[in-house]
Amino acid sequence: MLNAFQRVLVVCAVGAERDAVVRGITAGHVEVIAAGVGPAAAAAGTAFALAEGAAQGRPYELVVSAGIGGGFAAHGAGVGDTVLADRLVAADLGATTPDGFASVTELGFGTAEHVPPADLVRAAAGATGALTGAVLTVSTVTGTQERAAELTGRYPGAVAEAMEGFGVAEAAAVPGVPVLEVRTVSNPVGPRDRAAWRIPAALAALSTAFARLTADTGQGAESSSWT
Numbered sequence: 001m002l003n004a005f006q007r008v009l010v011v012c013a014v015g016a017e018r019d020a021v022v023r024g025i026t027a028g029h030v031e032v033i034a035a036g037v038g039p040a041a042a043a044a045g046t047a048f049a050l051a052e053g054a055a056q057g058r059p060y061e062l063v064v065s066a067g068i069g070g071g072f073a074a075h076g077a078g079v080g081d082t083v084l085a086d087r088l089v090a091a092d093l094g095a096t097t098p099d100g101f102a103s104v105t106e107l108g109f110g111t112a113e114h115v116p117p118a119d120l121v122r123a124a125a126g127a128t129g130a131l132t133g134a135v136l137t138v139s140t141v142t143g144t145q146e147r148a149a150e151l152t153g154r155y156p157g158a159v160a161e162a163m164e165g166f167g168v169a170e171a172a173a174v175p176g177v178p179v180l181e182v183r184t185v186s187n188p189v190g191p192r193d194r195a196a197w198r199i200p201a202a203l204a205a206l207s208t209a210f211a212r213l214t215a216d217t218g219q220g221a222e223s224s225s226w227t
């Protein structure tokens, strides 16, 4: 389904994720960068790449935040699974109050989430077999059961957490470029157990997801209904 766009930017955090995406893609119009870990690095790298594309007179038409992530097992996202965001949510952008967490939206300072076009999410989920739901962007990886329970309590539809999606979406929103987020699950969200992260399996799943997203379905950019 990515073949429906003339030029696509995929933003990963680290080189291992970028290489896994590159191994999967079969189309020349999809470019992949590793912008660094966390929402600030992701936003800066995305903004720079989008500006470069526009300056070249070949603007990107779609941005995809991609990489490994933690899965909310209670919501069906197990290790090795692929998830696709129907909402990209900044889960720790706000304030703690005596009544609990208040997001920037509730505080009246902009937005704490971006919603990708529903038809794109459906098409990407159809191509990959991904589970869809909210993907949370956090600046601190969840490492306790209490924090995991707080997040699932606050975001009942959350399937995964990672550290970049919202930053990528913030940058893409400035020129109005649509965004997707694809994550493959390397670990469950919960008590910290770094030794249990299944990074090679998640990276292999990431390659598979991008092979499916860039497979030739006969729907080229000319016949796109999204562009």
Ligand SMILES: O=C(O)c1cccc(C(=O)CC[C@H]2O[C@@H](n3cnc4c(=O)[nH]cnc43)[C@H](O)[C@@H]2O)c1
Pocket (backbone or CB within 6 Å): 013, 014, 016, 017, 036, 037, 038, 067, 068, 069, 070, 071, 138, 140, 141, 142, 161, 162, 163, 164, 186, 187, 188, 189, 199
């Ligand atoms: O050590 C390696 O070989 C390696 C290869 C690829 C990626 C990594 C990372 O550590 C990337 C950090 C990246 O992972 C995302 N992530 C993964 N699990 C979680 C999680 O449970 N909570 C939040 N973020 C997670 C995150 O987006 C980081 O950018 C290492």
